[in-house]
Amino acid sequence: MESLVIQHLPAHTVLFDGACNLCNGSVQFLIKHDRKSVLKFASLQSVAGQKVLKHLNQPNLDLSTVIYYDGSKFHFKSAAALKIIRLIGLPYSIGNVFIIIPRPIRDGIYDLIARNRIKWFGRSAECMIPTESTKKLFIEDF
Secondary structure, eight states: OOOHHHHHSOSSEEEEOTTBHHHHHHHHHHHHHOTTOOOEEEETTSHHHHHHHHHTTOTTOOTTOOEEEOSSOEEEHHHHHHHHHHHHOTTGGGGGGGGGSOHHHHHHHHHHHHHHHHHHHOBOSSOOOOOTTTGGGBOOOO
């Protein structure tokens, strides 16, 4: 039987660290460039994010890991990032060429940025609060 989490989680959901400035900036970028308006977002700190982590048996997963749910499968780190940019289209989907780089190398670069993201970009005291116009794109709970 499919988990209730999967039954209620919309396809094309991006889970991210809601207190990370780099992550929040990335989400704002995606919202602006998602011409088809298919992406949904949930912070890993939200009730929805915590339910997903529990479903994945990863309740203590490092918040530096972006997770993308395509409707049937979860993708992590560099694979998630590449799936997301492919979805938003040109010119950004050209970055999907990096799929030819073996995952351990891509994830190594991802991990380097993730380890330093707070030092380089800072951290918010609290998770990003969606504006009235973007509120419908965010999932708090299901």
